[in-house]
Amino acid sequence: MPAAKAPAETAAIMWKPILIRALIAAIFGLTTVFLQDPGLPVLKYGLAAYFVFSGSGLWEYLRRDPVPEKMRGPLSIAAALFMVGAIALLFAGTEFVAGIIAAVALIGSGLAELVAWLQYRKVFVPARDQLYTGAVGVLSGVGLLLFLHLDAHGLLGIVGGGAIIIAVLLAISGFGFRHDAGPAALAAQKDEGPRAPRS
Template sequence: MTETALPQPSNASTSASGSRPVWQPVLLRALVTLAFGLTTVFWGNPGTVGLCVSVALYFLALAASHYWVLRTLDLPRGDSRRMAIAGAVGLLSVSAVVAAVSLSAVVTAWLAGAALAVMGAAELFAGMRKRTAGGGRPPLRGDWIISGALGLGTGLLLPFFAAAGPHAILGVMGGGAMMTGALWTLSALTLRHDGGKAKAA
């Protein structure tokens, strides 16, 4: 699924800036989303406090992984992809804090829906940029498009479950997280594999 499966310069699959490998922050994001998704599967009765705290922790970890991806890609400060994703990361962080202090399932559902939808839209925007400033393919382009569509869909769906209780809200979020986590795991493994081939060449 990742764009690194296509023919690119030898260092494109291993790093985006210097010697920093892209697969590491991508794998962190995959692990964060999969861990949250699995938690929602096995947590039978989270309650309102459990919902708010788990969503807050998830969003903070997700924001950190997105920030690491941006740092590793080393996009220019004026790059619109960087600005879009950085803005969505800020919304994730703010939503995490508000969800933790609100202790309201309805508020958390709406906040989480807005944050996931904005992040999904930002990833779609980043992925749909066909060329970078140097004329090459944007890093993670295909993954951003698929992940963005999943995030946007999950975010738009969440408000409809705001009154259904913590378990239902976590179920919707967890389903999206599992699919996104699987995507980014495949992406990280592909990046790592292509990086090994580039070093051996």
């Protein structure tokens, strides 16, 4: 059976925030590939920056009108966990502690996105992306917990690898929704940003 397509109006509004999340993940993931010998400061500030931008990107996504009202609850929790994790990372005194903080943030936010997917995948087509972002987040967090003995390069590699996977999957999704939107995407660009539901 072919996958269900989102209505053109929904696709026109959602494709851009999805691609923003993909871009954030891609920038971080590719950056970790080229870091040769990062220390603790690069680890904690790099992860903190990634979490801040990820939380902001998710917040921009969940504020869009087509997102079901009740789905915004678990997504808000995921965004908040990214932000709290970013703040906590700034106070990490060792790579071990930074790894634990990042793991908790990734697992917590990933589980929240999986809840959103489980509850709304049948009524809101873009929610199906939360299966991928949530699962990769949880697996990245578990990977950190299993390999806390690694140095900063290794820990960044685990999170960066997950970020690259998320970037690819969300890019496919975002461009797919852009294609589904067709002419509606051009109309949406003229009225960019969240809109209040019509009464």
